[in-house]
Amino acid sequence: MDYSFTEEQCMWRDVVNGFMDREFGREQTLKHDQNREFPEELYRKMAREGWLGLLIPEDQGGLGMDKDPVMFAIFCEAIGKFSLDTAACIMTSMFTAGNIARHGTPEQRKRYLEPFLAGDAKFSISISEPQSGSDAAGARSTARLDGNEWLVNGSKVWCSGAHHPNTCIAMMLRTGEGRYDFSVLLVPNDSAGLEIQKMDTLVRRSLGTTSLFMDDLRLPADALLGEVGKGWKYIGEHLDFERLSIAASQIGNARTALDDTVKYLSEREAFGKKLAQFQVLKHRMAEDQARLSAAYYLVYAAASAMARGEKSSALVAQAKLIASQTAFDIATNGMQALGGYAQLPEYHMERYFREAKHGMVGGGTNEILRSIIAKSMGL
Numbered sequence: 241m242d243y244s245f246t247e248e249q250c251m252w253r254d255v256v257n258g259f260m261d262r263e264f265g266r267e268q269t270l271k272h273d274q275n276r277e278f279p280e281e282l283y284r285k286m287a288r289e290g291w292l293g294l295l296i297p298e299d300q301g302g303l304g305m306d307k308d309p310v311m312f313a314i315f316c317e318a319i320g321k322f323s324l325d326t327a328a329c330i331m332t333s334m335f336t337a338g339n340i341a342r343h344g345t346p347e348q349r350k351r352y353l354e355p356f357l358a359g360d361a362k363f364s365i366s367i368s369e370p371q372s373g374s375d376a377a378g379a380r381s382t383a384r385l386d387g388n389e390w391l392v393n394g395s396k397v398w399c400s401g402a403h404h405p406n407t408c409i410a411m412m413l414r415t416g417e418g419r420y421d422f423s424v425l426l427v428p429n430d431s432a433g434l435e436i437q438k439m440d441t442l443v444r445r446s447l448g449t450t451s452l453f454m455d456d457l458r459l460p461a462d463a464l465l466g467e468v469g470k471g472w473k474y475i476g477e478h479l480d481f482e483r484l485s486i487a488a489s490q491i492g493n494a495r496t497a498l499d500d501t502v503k504y505l506s507e508r509e510a511f512g513k514k515l516a517q518f519q520v521l522k523h524r525m526a527e528d529q530a531r532l533s534a535a536y537y538l539v540y541a542a543a544s545a546m547a548r549g550e551k552s553s554a555l556v557a558q559a560k561l562i563a564s565q566t567a568f569d570i571a572t573n574g575m576q577a578l579g580g581y582a583q584l585p586e587y588h589m590e591r592y593f594r595e596a597k598h599g600m601v602g603g604g605t606n607e608i609l610r611s612i613i614a615k616s617m618g619l
């Protein structure tokens with residue numbers, strides 16, 4: 241298999257990387273992390289470039305990259321280079337926007353996609369509940385039709401970004417008794433009967449994450465996305481894309497963490513030598529480089545398989561498993577290599593380390609990914 245990029249893919253890689261260096265930069269991610277603030281300016285700049293619409297078909301005002309997973313992975317690798325949290329701030333809305341483009345009514349598309357493409361609106365996705373994370377089908381919050389309205393009750397947890405102004409939550413709710421009897425309702429975050437509580441987390445400090453409490457939350461009948469009972473399918477259909485994008489951003493971030501570590505070892509001296517002259521440290525960097533190359537090729541092999549329309553869930557699971565583990569190991573080795581200085585936010589490593597740890601949980605834990613891979617092996 242040929243893993244080299246086409247001319248168009250190389251140009252796209254340079255454009256997005258150049259944009260991130262020029263228009264955003266690493267110091268901004270530090271500031272947003274410390275202040276727990278959303279990168280609003282970056283989000284709006286992305287909107288001006290038209291990039292928020294990457295996963296929306298061209299005839300609906302987007303760029304139609306939902307048909308080109310390799311190009312999308314290149315984008316995600318670049319936006320993750322300084323911060324996985326920043327990448328999540330940009331990517332989280334895109335998947336629900338894609339769902340609305342695929343399954344929404346013309347009115348829903350007009351109401352939600354137009355302001356989203358302009359950078360004025362955002363989306364969150366709410367599946368997890370206090371008793372059901374990995375076992376997502378164990379969700380219990382309900383929606384039932386009461387006359388011409390939906391009546392929603394229950395609670396959700398870890399709904400990232402739900403507290404930002406002009407955010408619509410795509411909420412997976414039980415509408416029947418069967419294990420997978422769910423529907424997706426589009427819930428504006430200022431709806432009466434919805435309480436949103438911010439959670440104080442170690443990671444995702446810019447995007448932020450929340451608990452949701454629905455107490456007789458009433459929504460019009462047209463809050464339903466697509467058809468009743470199809471929610472599980474809608475949520476699942478972009479899972480491979482989502483996992484691929486997370487894996488791509490992880491290799492982008494791991495590249496930065498490894499480069500930072502190599503630079504530090506090449507400059508810092510101990511016992512009259514540069515740290516990079518100690519073989520134990522040199523070999524550790526070489527090992528990290530080899531593993532990062534392996535993760536990189538696996539991510540783009542998975543993206544290429546998806547682009548060819550092959551059944552790719554197990555390969556995407558492998559890519560995310562290896563990318564997340566590699567990103568975490570590289571950041572862990574970075575923490576050790578920087579000694580005490582690794583503790584200081586201005587060295588960025590502790591942020592890479594925190595975010596990489598979450599990368600082994602968000603979008604499907606590494607144990608769940610192993611189960612997907614094992615199943616594909618007939619186990």
Ligand SMILES: Cc1cc2nc3c(=O)[nH]c(=O)nc-3n(C[C@H](O)[C@H](O)[C@H](O)COP(=O)(O)OP(=O)(O)OC[C@H]3O[C@@H](n4cnc5c(N)ncnc54)[C@H](O)[C@@H]3O)c2cc1C
Nearest residue numbers: 365366367368372373374375398399400444449603605607
């Ligand atoms: C910062 C943050 C942001 C998030 N954002 C969102 C969001 O926007 N929307 C949303 O819906 N959710 C979100 N989540 C939730 C996330 O998807 C879940 O945390 C994740 O699915 C794991 O669920 P859990 O935390 O309940 O852990 P559990 O499912 O309780 O798992 C606990 C441990 O047991 C392991 N385990 C579980 N089942 C098995 C098994 N069958 N075999 C082996 N091991 C198993 C898991 O791998 C894990 O290590 C977010 C979480 C965090 C921390």
